[in-house]
Amino acid sequence: MTTATSTAVISVENVYKTFGDLTVLDGVSLTLHDGEIVALLGRSGSGKSTLLRCLAGLTAATSGTVSYRGDALNGANPGVSMVFQSFALLPWLTVQENVELGLQALSVPAAQRRERALAALDMIGLDGFESAYPRELSGGMRQRVGFARALVVEPDALLMDEPFSALDVLTSENLRAELLRLWQDPEFPTRTGLIVTHNIEEAIQLADRVLILDSNPGRIKGELTIDLAHPRDRRSPEFESYVDTVYEILTGHARDGSRQTIDALPAANTGEIAGLIELLHHRGGSVGLAEIADELRYELDDLLPVVDAVVMLKLALPRGSGLQLSEQGRRFASADILRAKEQFATLVVEHAPLVRGIVKQLRRSDNGAVRADTILDDLRDTFGDASARSQFDTAVDWGRYSELLEYDVGTNRIELA
Numbered sequence: 283m284t285t286a287t288s289t290a291v292i293s294v295e296n297v298y299k300t301f302g303d304l305t306v307l308d309g310v311s312l313t314l315h316d317g318e319i320v321a322l323l324g325r326s327g328s329g330k331s332t333l334l335r336c337l338a339g340l341t342a343a344t345s346g347t348v349s350y351r352g353d354a355l356n357g358a359n360p361g362v363s364m365v366f367q368s369f370a371l372l373p374w375l376t377v378q379e380n381v382e383l384g385l386q387a388l389s390v391p392a393a394q395r396r397e398r399a400l401a402a403l404d405m406i407g408l409d410g411f412e413s414a415y416p417r418e419l420s421g422g423m424r425q426r427v428g429f430a431r432a433l434v435v436e437p438d439a440l441l442m443d444e445p446f447s448a449l450d451v452l453t454s455e456n457l458r459a460e461l462l463r464l465w466q467d468p469e470f471p472t473r474t475g476l477i478v479t480h481n482i483e484e485a486i487q488l489a490d491r492v493l494i495l496d497s498n499p500g501r502i503k504g505e506l507t508i509d510l511a512h513p514r515d516r517r518s519p520e521f522e523s524y525v526d527t528v529y530e531i532l533t534g535h536a537r538d539g540s541r542q543t544i545d546a547l548p549a550a551n552t553g554e555i556a557g558l559i560e561l562l563h564h565r566g567g568s569v570g571l572a573e574i575a576d577e578l579r580y581e582l583d584d585l586l587p588v589v590d591a592v593v594m595l596k597l598a599l600p601r602g603s604g605l606q607l608s609e610q611g612r613r614f615a616s617a618d619i620l621r622a623k624e625q626f627a628t629l630v631v632e633h634a635p636l637v638r639g640i641v642k643q644l645r646r647s648d649n650g651a652v653r654a655d656t657i658l659d660d661l662r663d664t665f666g667d668a669s670a671r672s673q674f675d676t677a678v679d680w681g682r683y684s685e686l687l688e689y690d691v692g693t694n695r696i697e698l699a
């Protein structure tokens with residue numbers, strides 16, 4: 283991995299991508315330079331995979347341009363290979379045949395295909411597994427095949443969509459380290475890479491530059507150059523300080539008001555919310571998010587909705603890269619269960635317009651009850667099919683806990699508690 287030069291391998295200029303009414307990418311621009319590894323971080327649904335597919339030319343942007351070495355793409359990007367979270371191997375082909383596939387598409391003669399596939403398998407530590415079938419291999423070995431298949435064509439740039447997230451911690455650690463070793467070898471032909479990940483530490487460990495994507499709609503929210511020599515020590519204060527900075531950017535609340543779903547409930551249940559407040563209370567009221575994630579072994583996508591929820595309900599306030607318990611939060615943590623529920627009800631009515639709206643609807647109805655389907659349909663109109671169910675589940679959970687409402691699955695009715 284060398285210092286990035288200014289030669290652009292892939293450029294994305296002002297790309298918009300919509301699916302029907304949903305704007306997934308909203309004017310995204312980025313350049314992938316020769317010789318650099320870039321990590322793309324963002325919450326679930328922020329459009330990371332969509333952006334990666336635009337770079338690969340697998341999805342056309344609704345507007346804006348994607349160029350490979352100066353030429354605007356019109357179809358698949360000829361300079362890239364991809365590695366997927368799901369490995370995407372063909373189960374009826376051997377390891378060797380899977381790796382040869384990419385070369386077949388390039389019409390490389392059979393003898394050369396065989397030779398190059400063997401060399402790629404050797405390089406990635408799969409020597410001896412040529413005739414195995416994917417089902418005979420562990421997840422880590424299968425992903426090695428995924429890497430060998432992508433690298434055998436010696437692509438200009440490697441695009442990776444969460445390549446390690448289906449692997450256990452040790453296996454992914456091991457494969458990441460090997461990939462870094464390959465990248466540091468000056469003979470390694472693929473010099474440029476983009477990796478989509480949920481994992482902040484993974485991003486900082488691998489990348490020269492980390493881009494943070496905002497959601498609803500997806501925009502580049504922040505960028506961080508990682509100025510640390512390899513191998514990078516996760517426990518070093520410099521590494522930890524980069525982790526904190528990423529959290530700060532990810533949870534930053536300086537938005538320009540264009541969020542479509544400003545009233546959406548974060549997908550956090552009341553058990554998690556109470557648990558986080560308890561943890562903050564035990565820690566004297568203030569904790570860094572990196573520390574919380576570490577302690578709870580929470581992935582980014584587990585932690586951020588709970589953080590959003592406690593901030594939304596004003597139980598805690600964002601403070602730099604951490605959280606600070608509010609006066610309300612302190613009272614909530616010290617209260618007995620009955621008082622805690624009462625307080626939660628007040629906060630929900632005050633700060634969660636969606637739950638407040640449902641309670642109002644129940645009060646306006648003749649008998650204090652509404653069919654759950656009616657509420658789900660309303661949520662579909664506002665949030666779309668994909669998010670309506672999770673909004674419903676969260677609203678019901680918050681409403682039940684605070685004893686504002688009851689939900690009977692049998693009769694499909696929601697009613698005032």
Ligand SMILES: Nc1ncnc2c1ncn2[C@@H]1O[C@H](COP(=O)(O)OP(=O)(O)OP(=O)(O)O)[C@@H](O)[C@H]1O
Nearest residue numbers: 301304306324325326327328329330331332333668
């Ligand atoms: N082909 C499609 N048709 C309709 N909506 C889509 C399509 N592909 C993606 N989306 C929507 O676009 C949004 C962004 O999806 P995308 O997979 O790019 O996000 P992501 O950041 O990669 O998410 P994750 O981290 O969960 O993989 C989501 O709301 C998703 O439902």
